[in-house]
Amino acid sequence: MTSFSFAQKKGEIDAEADFYYTTQDYFSAVYFYELSLQKDSTSFSDWYPLAESYRQTNQYSKGIMAYEKVLESNQVSLYPNTLLWLGVLHKNLAQYEKASSYLKQFLDKSLRPSDYWYRKAMMEWKGAQMALTMKQREDVQVQVLGDHINSIYSDFAPFPLGDTSLYFSAMLADDGLAKELYIGHRSQLMFSKNGAAANLYKLFNDKSYHIANISLSPFGQEVYFTKCKNQKGEIVCQIYSSKYHNGLWSLPQIMDHRFNVPYANNTHPQWALWNGVEGLFIASNRVGGFGDFDIWFVPMSGEAQNLGNGINTSGKEVTPFYHPLEKSLYFSSDFHPGIGGFDIFKSVWNEQWGLVQNVGQPLNSSANDLYYVALIDSFHLGFLSSNRTGSQTISQESCCNDIYSFVKSEECVCVEVDSLAIAMQLNLPLSLYFHNDEPNPMTRDSVTTLTYTDAYNSFMAEKEEYVKRFSSVMSGKARNTAERQIRDFFEQTVYEGHKQLLQFADQLERALSLEAKVEIKLKGYTSPLTASDYNKLLAKRRISSVENFLKQYNDGALLAYLQTGHLEISELPLGETQVSIGVSDNPNDRRNSVYSIKAARERRIEIVSVNVEIR
Numbered sequence: 001m002t003s004f005s006f007a008q009k010k011g012e013i014d015a016e017a018d019f020y021y022t023t024q025d026y027f028s029a030v031y032f033y034e035l036s037l038q039k040d041s042t043s044f045s046d047w048y049p050l051a052e053s054y055r056q057t058n059q060y061s062k063g064i065m066a067y068e069k070v071l072e073s074n075q076v077s078l079y080p081n082t083l084l085w086l087g088v089l090h091k092n093l094a095q096y097e098k099a100s101s102y103l104k105q106f107l108d109k110s111l112r113p114s115d116y117w118y119r120k121a122m123m124e125w126k127g128a129q130m131a132l133t134m135k136q137r138e139d140v141q142v143q144v145l146g147d148h149i150n151s152i153y154s155d156f157a158p159f160p161l162g163d164t165s166l167y168f169s170a171m172l173a174d175d176g177l178a179k180e181l182y183i184g185h186r187s188q189l190m191f192s193k194n195g196a197a198a199n200l201y202k203l204f205n206d207k208s209y210h211i212a213n214i215s216l217s218p219f220g221q222e223v224y225f226t227k228c229k230n231q232k233g234e235i236v237c238q239i240y241s242s243k244y245h246n247g248l249w250s251l252p253q254i255m256d257h258r259f260n261v262p263y264a265n266n267t268h269p270q271w272a273l274w275n276g277v278e279g280l281f282i283a284s285n286r287v288g289g290f291g292d293f294d295i296w297f298v299p300m301s302g303e304a305q306n307l308g309n310g311i312n313t314s315g316k317e318v319t320p321f322y323h324p325l326e327k328s329l330y331f332s333s334d335f336h337p338g339i340g341g342f343d344i345f346k347s348v349w350n351e352q353w354g355l356v357q358n359v360g361q362p363l364n365s366s367a368n369d370l371y372y373v374a375l376i377d378s379f380h381l382g383f384l385s386s387n388r389t390g391s392q393t394i395s396q397e398s399c400c401n402d403i404y405s406f407v408k409s410e411e412c413v414c415v416e417v418d419s420l421a422i423a424m425q426l427n428l429p430l431s432l433y434f435h436n437d438e439p440n441p442m443t444r445d446s447v448t449t450l451t452y453t454d455a456y457n458s459f460m461a462e463k464e465e466y467v468k469r470f471s472s473v474m475s476g477k478a479r480n481t482a483e484r485q486i487r488d489f490f491e492q493t494v495y496e497g498h499k500q501l502l503q504f505a506d507q508l509e510r511a512l513s514l515e516a517k518v519e520i521k522l523k524g525y526t527s528p529l530t531a532s533d534y535n536k537l538l539a540k541r542r543i544s545s546v547e548n549f550l551k552q553y554n555d556g557a558l559l560a561y562l563q564t565g566h567l568e569i570s571e572l573p574l575g576e577t578q579v580s581i582g583v584s585d586n587p588n589d590r591r592n593s594v595y596s597i598k599a600a601r602e603r604r605i606e607i608v609s610v611n612v613e614i615r
Contacts, residue, residue, distance in 0.1 A: 010036060010039045010040055013032055013035050013036045013039060014032075014036050014046070016032045017029055017032030017033045017035075017036055017046065017049070018046075018049070020032060021033075021049045021052070021053060023232060024056075024232070024234060026052075026053040026056040026057050027053075027057055029049065029050075029053040030050070030053045030054060030057060030059070033046055033049065033050040033053060034050075037050070045073075045075075047066050047067075047069040047070045047073065047075075048066075048067075048070050048075065048078075048079045048082070050066045051063050051066030051067040051069075051070060051082075051085070052085075054066055055085055055088075055089060058092075058341075058367070058368070058387055060089045060092045060093050061093065063085070063089045064086060064089045064090065064093075067082050067085055067086045067089070068086070070082050071083075071086070080109075080117075081106075081117060083102050083103070083105050083106035083109070084102075084103065084106045084117060084120070084121050084124070086102040087099045087100070087101075087102035087103035087106065087121070087124060087125070087128070088103075088124055088341075090102060091124060091127065091128050091131075091339075091340065091366065092340060092341055092366055092367060093366060094131070094339075094366035096128045096129075096131045096132050096339075097132070099124070099125075099128040100125060100128045100129060100132075103121050103124050103125040103128060104125060106121045107121050107122060107125065112485065112488070113488065113489070113492050113493050114488045114492055116314055119314060120314070120315065120335065123313075123315075123335055123336065123337050124337075126337040126426055126427075126428075127337040127338045127339055127340075127343075128339075129425075129428070130337055130339065130358070130422065130425055130426055131339035131366075133425065134339060134360060134361060134422065135360075135361075135418070136360075136361045136362060137360050137361060137362065137363075137415070137418065139408055139409045139414075139415055140362055140363055140406055140407070140408050140409075141362075141406065141407045142362040142363060142384075142404050142405070142406045143404060143405055143406075144390050144391065144402055144403075144404050145402070145403050145404065145405060148192065148195065148196065148197040148198060149166070149168070149190075149192060149198050149403055150391075150392055150402040150403055151170065151172075151392065152392045152400065153170060153171045153172060153173065153400055154170065154171040154400045154401045155168060155169070155170045155171075155190075155385070155400075155401060155402055155403050156168065156169050156170075156212075156370070156371055156385040156401045156403065157169040157212055157213045157214065157268075157319075157371050157385065158371060158373055158383035158384070158385065158403045159214050159215055159216065159373060160373065160375055160382070160383065161216055161220055162375075163375060163378075163381070164193060164194050165191070165192070165193055166191070166192045166198075166383070167189065167190070167191050167201065167214045167216070168189075168190050168192075168198070168214075168403055169187050169188070169189060169190065169211070169212035169213060169214070170187070170188060170190050170198075171186070171187050171400075172186060172187075172188055186207070186210055187210035187211060187212045187228070188200060188201075188205045188210075188211055189201040189203075189204055189205055189211050189212070189214055189225065201214075203249060204223070204225060204240075204242070204249075204252060206227065209227040209228060209229060210226075210227070210228040210229070210230075210235060210237075211225060211226070211227060211228075212225065212226050212228065212237075213225055213226040213237070213267060213268050213269060215269050215270045215271050215280075216271065217271050218271075218376050220244065221243065221244050222241060222242070222243050222244070222271070223241065223242050223243075223244075223249070224239060224240070224241050224255075224269040224270075224271060224280060225239075225240055225252075225269070226238065226239055226240070226266075226267050226268070226269065227240055227252075227254075228267070234265075235265075236265050237265055237266060237267040238254055238255075238260045238266055239254070239255045239259045239260055239266050239267070239269045239280070239282065240252040240253060240254055240255065241253060241255050258298050258303060258304050259280065259282065259298050259304075261284065261286040261287070261304075264284055264285055264286035264287070265284060265285050265293070266282060266283075266284045266286070267282065267283050267284070267318075268281075268282055268283040268318055268319050268320060269281070269282050270282075270320055270321050270322065270373075272297070272322040272324070273324055274297060274322055274324075274349070275349065277299045277302070278299065278300050279297055279298050279299035279300050279302075280297070280298050281295060281296070281297050281320035281321070281322055281329070282295075282296050282297075282298060282320070283295060283296075283316075283317065283318040283319065283320060284296055288306060289306060289312060290306070290309050290312040290313060290314065291312060291313050291314035291315050291316070291317075291335070292314070292315055292316045293316040293317055293318050294306055294307070294312040294317055295307045295311055295312060295317045295318075295320045295329075295331055307329075307353060308353065310347070310353050310355070310356060311329070311331070311347055311353055311356060313333065313335035313336060314335060315333060315334045315335025315336075316333065316334045316335065316342075317331055317332070317333045317335075318331065318332050318333075318342070318370065319331060319332045319370045319371045319372070321371075321372055321373045321374070322349075323374055323376075323379045324376075325377075325379055326348070326379045327348055327349045327350070328346050328347065328348050328349070328379075329346070329347050329348075329349065329353070330344060330345070330346050330359070330372040330373075330374075331344070331345055331372075332344050332345070332368075332369065332370040332371070332372070333345055336356055336358070337358065337426045338358060338364065339358075339361070339364055339365070339366060340364060340365050340366045340367050340368060340369060340388075341367060341368040342368040342369060342370050343358055343359075343364045343369055344358075344359045344363055344364055344369050344370070344372045344384065345357060345358055345359065346359050355423055355503065355506075355507070357419045357422065357423055358422055358423075358426070359372075360418065360419070360422060362406075363384065363406060365386060365388035365389075366388070367386060367387045367388040367389070367391075368386060368387050368388075368401070369384060369385075369386045369388070370384065370385050370386070370401070371383070371384055371385040372384045379408070380407065380408040380409070381405075381406070381407055381408075382405070382406055383403055383404065383405050383406070384403075384404050384406065385401045385402070385403055385404070386401060386402065386404055387400060387401050387402070390402075414614050416510075416514060417511055417514050417516045417612060417614055418612075420507050420510055420511040420514075420516075420612070421511065421516075421610065421612035423507050424504055424507050424508065424511070424610045424612070425610055427500045427503070427504060427607075428607060428608060428609065428610065429523075429606040429607065429608045430497065430500050430501060430504060430606065430607040431493075431497050431604050431605075431606050432452055432456070432497045432498070432501060432542075432546060432604055432605045432606070432607075433456075433459060433493070433494045433497060433600060433601070433603060433604045434455050434459055434542055434603045434604065434605075435455070435458055435459040435462050435603070436527070436594045436599075436603065437538065438455055438458060438459070439454065439455050439458075439541055439542070439545050440541055443541075444534065444537055445537065445541060446537050446540040446541060446544070447540070447541065447544040448541045448544045448545050448548070449548070450545050450548065451545055451548040451549040451552055452498070452501065452545045452546045452548070452549040452605075453498070453549060454545070455542070455545050456494070456497075456498045459494060460490060460494065460495070463486075463487065463490040463491075465595075466486050466490070466595050466600070467483050467486045467487060469590070469591055469594075469595040470482055470486055470591055470595040470596055470597075471483050471486070472591070473591065485597060486597065489597050489600065489601075493601075501546075501549065501607075504607065505549070505550060505553045505554070505558070508520075508550075508558065508567070509553070509554060509557050509558060511612055512558065512561045512566060512567060515614065515615045516566075516612050516613065516614060516615065517565075517566050517567075517612070517613045517614075517615050518561075518566070518567050518568070518610065518611070518612050518613075519567075519568045519569075519570065519609075519610070519611040520567070520568070520569050520570070520607060520609070520610055521569075521570045521572060521607070521608050521609040521610075522543050522546060522569065522570070522571055522572060522605055522606065522607055522608065523572045523605070523606045523608050524538075524539025524540065524542050524543050524571070524572070524605055525539065525602055525603065525604050525605070525606070526538050526539055526542075526602065526603060527593065527594075527599045527600075527602040527603050528593075528602075539605075540571070542604075542605045543571050543605055545605075546605050546607075547569055550562075550567075550569070566615065572608070
């Protein structure tokens with residue numbers, strides 16, 4: 001970092017701050033923006049880049065202060081994500097009610113579910129809602145390791161070999177000789193034996209690179225790690241390997257193009273024997289993924305395989321670890337609904353990857369939780385990295401990761417039930433949409449024999465009619481935009497609702513089979529096109545179609561639980577009384593009262609709550 005004194009001119013300080021912000025060196029950017037603010041607080045206007053720099057360096061409280069300044073300024077229209085990041089930072093401080101409020105405000109300003117930031121905000125909101133009801137797991141104990149391992153700098157990527165050796169990575173202060181630095185520090189490999197103070201693992205460290213993310217084969221005969229360089233403010237990594245032979249490690253070699261795709265970041269290697277095949281699970285932002293970083297499996301012989309969009313999202317999925325005894329993949333994600341920044345998730349392999357489950361507290365916190373790893377012969381013991389409260393820091397709030405150990409007691413059925421409860425709650429509110437006046441149009445019945453799948457298929461069949469009718473008065477770009485928005489609504493919002501209902505029913509059946517008692521609450525909504533008393537009957541018919549779906553699911557698998565009272569469904573029909581402002585109630589304007597997205601969004605049933613108890 002360039003040496004600047006308080007006596008420097010403000011313009012020079014601002015230029016230096018902007019340079020570091022542009023090159024993504026956020027720690028340095030914070031230093032100079034704060035210097036500029038001290039120099040003259042009355043004319044300071046760089047609140048948004050300062051807020052972003054605080055967020056990128058995990059200074060949550062300061063970030064909130066700076067984003068609030070943006071919100072109060074006349075520049076807020078230039079930075080539409082301000083509300084989103086305020087919600088995220090309040091979430092990082094475990095202030096979930098405030099987080100939900102800001103995220104809901106952000107969502108209410110957007111009508112495009114296909115937009116990345118809308119989906120990001122929705123996942124963050126679901127995570128905040130989940131956190132409000134999540135219970136601390138009693139079968140897991142998490143403890144920060146002592147000063148023999150952790151320092152005031154970042155300590156991360158633990159890897160145990162047996163129950164006596166621990167390898168990990170640490171960002172250490174530079175000795176003045178290194179060529180590759182990041183905020184005055186360089187990542188190096190460390191090693192601790194039998195709980196002794198950690199020392200540099202000098203064998204693979206290289207002052208021209210950041211060395212990190214070590215993984216060994218079960219008998220310690222092969223080692224994999226990353227060598228990374230700072231490129232335009234971003235750490236870019238490649239995967240290397242070395243073999244142990246006749247008492248010596250071979251010279252590390254960069255692995256081939258399947259592991260290291262050119263012009264991509266390839267990192268977080270973890271040796272695994274998965275589905276009978278030896279290879280590495282890695283994280284990479286290579287072309288062919290679903291978002292930013294994805295989890296891939298690269299066999300020692302054969303082509304790399306993306307783990308699919310059940311595990312990978314539009315965001316970042318990183319730090320994979322597969323345990324062969326559990327047949328479970330653990331990884332961290334900033335996009336699956338979580339209670340913090342990065343949360344740890346789990347998916348079980350059974351001929352295919354199972355539903356992704358949040359592993360819950362205390363393995364997760366409101367901060368960032370990464371690098372889950374367990375002993376190869378005992379999945380009840382392991383380690384993770386986190387910047388949660390209790391971690392050591394240099395000076396900034398929450399800046400730095402420490403390594404934590406965990407111990408799991410033998411799992412009982414309650415753990416699986418809790419996981420299923422969390423999985424069901426993650427999709428709430430689960431919205432299911434209907435065509436106008438369906439099911440059973442023009443009747444005053446309060447029940448129907450149709451299921452929601454019947455109503456869904458009928459609604460999806462109307463897609464092109466909606467496109468045609470709503471865009472009929474438009475032309476040019478406006479017409480193209482309207483057609484795309486209607487198709488997005490059907491192909492994403494309506495389709496995803498039905499897909500989530502199928503997943504929900506599967507999770508519900510599994511929880512009930514484990515002797516859980518479950519109560520589900522439904523709300524009914526309608527558009528304001530007809531009289532209020534008719535709408536209340538219509539809402540009841542729609543709720544009835546969802547109840548029929550559950551009764552007939554999997555050849556009536558849930559019927560016995562309904563009859564015994566182990567599954568209860570409560571109805572909360574609301575009709576038109578809950579309709580949003582601005583939805584047309586003019587029967588002569590069917591374009592807006594029937595075929596618009598605003599009207600279609602009102603015709604829905606929501607599963608709003610699920611309460612799960614062990615019998």
